[in-house]
Amino acid sequence: LNVCKNCGATKEDSERNYFEMRQQEEEKKRKKEEKKESCQKNIPQNTPKKKPLLRRVLLILGIFAAIIFGMMSCLAPKIKNVTIDDLDWERTIDIEEVVTHNESDWSLPDDARLQYTKSEIQSYKDVLDHYETVTETKTRSVIDHYEEKSSYVDLGNGYFEEQTESVPVYTEETYTEDVEKPVYRKEPVYATKYYYEIDKWTVVDTAKSSGNDQNPSWPEPKLKDGQRTGAEEEHYFVTATYEKKKGKTETGRYEMDFSQWKELKKGEKIELKIDAAGFAEINQK
Known part of the structure; x- marks a missing residue:
């Protein structure tokens, strides 16, 4: 017979479908191979492989130890x-x-001869400028569930009574919170600076x-x-x-x-x- 009992397709149709499926499979296979070759061409041939993290850490520690050892060897008698x-x-x-020196300071020495004074910046102080809202991530302990805990009470007559209570079990929870934080500015502090002559024993x-x-x-x-x-x-x-x-x-x-x-x-x-x-x-x- 030239007709399929199950699907009703003729032998000619069946043969044509088979060859079409083979052709489609070959086409898919060819495109897959072309895609693979294209990806390999785009990968640089000299790209170094990343060293494992542990190996890099050990290498850094080894170099550091060698430097310390070398320094100790150089400094050792x-x-x-x-x-x-x-x-x-x-x-x-x-x-x-005795030589006369021209100096300046925030106070005048007893044996100095004052020349003049100036108001100058001596230091800086932090002054509140404004507040800004900052979102902070925090953690807190919250009840996760309860567990039954048993204990025994001595009744004094040779018997014990079992008591059961629910005990909370906690877990850490992360949450965000908006906090108002102060922002400061540096403000100069002025003071009187003394310019003077002073005699000192000098080599x-x-x-x-x-x-x-x-x-x-x-x-x-x-x-x-x-x-x-x-x-x-x-x-x-x-x-x-x-x-x-x-x-x-x-x-x-x-x-x-x-x-x-x-x-x-x-x-x-x-x-x-x-x-x-x-x-x-x-x-x-």
Whole structure:
């Protein structure tokens, strides 16, 4: 028979529908492949893949730790086996005399000579300007439901009575609320500023003595009329050579306390502990 019993279609119609369906399926498949190729062309080939968050955090922490370790290594004192090449010292004494200075302040010193005053801004204060409405997000505890809680009461006769009560269970609820908040402006505060002359002991010169030996002495300042001696300073240095990698040597000049410096001798081999500021001390083993 050339006719389908179920749908009544002829064999010719059935064959035509079958081939049309195959053609439609092939067309859909072809369009799907074209769309996929088009999407792949639009994706940059060199787009890097995003690293997982944990890996990036660990990388940042590792870099931070390396920086901290490097800083600590640079600042930590270095132990060096050195040969003492030279020892030198210097001592200074400041020479002071009274000098007139022009200064200003919000109060006048007792020994100052007033020149003039001015009203100037000394500081700023917050002054209420207006209020503005701000919407804030807040949370509050609200009853979510009740739970039955049982307890037992001793009746005193060897028996217990069960009692049940409803206990509220709370949950956090988020809500918004309009709040009036003050807005302030900065307002200058004026005060009287004093401009004046004042005489002060001022360093005008420095007497210095130095030497390449271990017999330090203080300089003898030559003072003029109206002058006096001021602060005193003393510094003691050691020049030493130490061996670096590959047989190379390096020379450095380091400051030391007098108590240790005076015990050193030229040509002596000794172990020094040297900090990042260039201050050295004998390494006590």
